[in-house]
Amino acid sequence: MALFQRQEIRQTQGQSLVMTPQLQQAIKLLQLSTMELAAFVEQQLEQNPLLQRADGAGEVGTNEPVEAPQPEIVSAPAAEDLAGLTEAIDADFGNVWDAEGPTLPSFSSESGRAGGSFDGDEASLEQVLGEMPTLRDHLVAQLQLDILDPADRIVALYLIDMLDAAGYLSGALDEVVAALGCTVERATSVLERLQRFDPPGIFARNLSECLALQLRDRNRLDPAMQALLDNLDLLARRDFAELRRVCGVDDEDLAEMAREIRRLDPKPALRFESEPVQTLIPDIYMRMHPEGGWIIELNTEALPRVLVDSHYYARIRKSCHSRQDKDYVAEQYNAANWLVKSLHQRATTVLKVATEIVRQQDAFFVHGIEHLRPLTLRDIAEAIDMHESTVSRVTANKHIATPRGLFELKYFFTSAIASATGGEAHSAEAVRHRIKILIDNEPPAEVLSDDRIVEILRRSGIDIARRTVAKYREAMRIPSSVQRRREKVAGLAAN
Known part of the structure; x- marks a missing residue:
């Protein structure tokens, strides 16, 4: 059979999605955290001369800066239509883009090795610190592997945020029970699991418990050692005679036990003390409406605000003589307009998804963690007429500040x-x-x-x-x- 080349023109029915650079950027913006979004916009401001920062009145430019959508009111538990939102996100933003959603992220954009040295010349102090994980990063990474239950994860995250700089629990479990509406048994069970995390001794409520956790990790917490930990005041007063009686040991054993305690770390989290503190910035605020239900609004203070300088564009376009210069100016102008549109649609989509999650999980916010209802990405996607992959991207790295605490949107999904x-x-x-x-x-x-x-x-x-x-x-x-x-x-x- 002979082989030959020929040209053909084919016409196909239907639509296909072309992944343009602008569309890739729009999809990327959906899954960025607030801090990552601010860094991305800052980079665009440096690269595009037609973009201007809109920090307030009197800024250079003629276009209005991108504004966040108006707050939404959730009248729970009624599932009424979303009103007042701007035009829903269209196909260009993921409704037909069936890529895999992001995996469950860490809560900080900074991660890396757990230690470092300042002796070499290859890295500056800032670089080394930037590579070191925070205590929260270190604990959340273990949480994602050890605690799979969504409700238990919410309790665990609340307890992580109660740690002080030394690694001790700064409040009582009653605070967790009151804030999340969970049982004392659940809070206690989650705390016991967290107390097995690294570094040993973390989540202790006092010095005796901190040392006991470290000894348990070394398989050295026997009754005699526990008795010694229960009477640390006698050790501080050097009342060895009473300690021998309480612990039921002789002088040699008591001396060895004291040496072992001195080798423990009374402040197990201090190794993380010099690391930069990564503050979680909520993307959404949620508060009670005076007439019932919830008010859902974006954190406009954290949203970058940019505008396109149309006056400058018109001026430099007239001065362009070569085709190359004209193409460059047109490209930057289109990119600037696309960024402004993308930021607005991202804000609209985040608000839309968060509003539906609050509506679906109203019982949790009203009654507590025992009332988490089953919820999947598909449930939200179908309710707001959006693709699952878009919902997955929106809920990644996004946090909502609620009357019950600060939560990642991902944690409201349960089977x-x-x-x-x-x-x-x-x-x-x-x-x-x-x-x-x-x-x-x-x-x-x-x-x-x-x-x-x-x-x-x-x-x-x-x-x-x-x-x-x-x-x-x-x-x-x-x-x-x-x-x-x-x-x-x-x-x-x-x-």
Whole structure:
């Protein structure tokens, strides 16, 4: 068969999306954090002579600066239409761009190795500090691997923000319970998991607990050592005779125990003290409306405001003689206009997504963390007529300041468990909580098996499989029914 070349003209029906540089920029802007967006706009201001910073009245330029959309009012729990928003984001901003959404990000734009040296000549002090992770970065990275439950993550983030510079918990668990509406048991359980994070001794509430956590990490927390930690005042007074009596050890053992305690770090987080503090800037503010519901508004103070200098563009365009100069000026003018439009559409989209998330999770904000409802990216996308990938980009690196604290938008998404009666689905977190309550209240003579828990939950309208109950129980570090029965029998025998 002969091979030859020929030219053909083909006409196809339908539309295809061409990824122009401007469209790529628009998609990129959607997933930038507030700090990253400010840095990007600053870079554009340096590169494009037709862009001007709009810091207030009297700025050079004739175009109006990009303004944020007006605040939205969520009348919960009614799911009425979004009113007052500007034109919804169109296909150019992702409605037909089916790329993978970003992975769950860290809460800071700075990350790197955990240490560094100032002895070499290759890096300045600022560069070395910039590469070092903050304490928050270090803890959140561990949280993402160890704590998968969305509600538990919210509690964990709240506890992380309660740490002082030395790594101690600066408030009581009652504050967490009151702020998030969770149970004391949940707050205590999450704290116990966080106390196993690196550096050892973190999240302690006092010096004795800090040292105990470090000794437990070294597998050296025996009863004698615990007794010594409970009587650190005697060690400070050098009352060795009383310490020997309390701990039940001789002089040699007591001296070795004291030496081991001196090798511990009483302020485990101070290694992070010299690192720059990365303050989380909320993208959205949420507050109660006087007549009910919520007011959702963008943090306009953090949004970069730019304008296109049309007067300067008209002046330099007249002075251009070569084709190359004219093309350059036209290109910069189009790029400036596109940036202004992109910033406005980004603000509109962020507000639109945040408003729908608040509407869907109204019960959490009103009643607390036990009322998180099942929510997926698709739920939000369908409600506001937007593609899932766009919602994914918008919720990445965006934070909302609420009456219950500062949260990343990603943390309001949780999986669902079907209803056995065909009604509304149940949040996976709410089901986990029910399982824990059932096990906590089981009598010693009637320990609940996983099959028995499935029966009880199905009678209450929750359609769940036995393997799912086992998975949730193991995630909460609750032993099997056989092991629980043995422990309770042993406890009764000891009494």
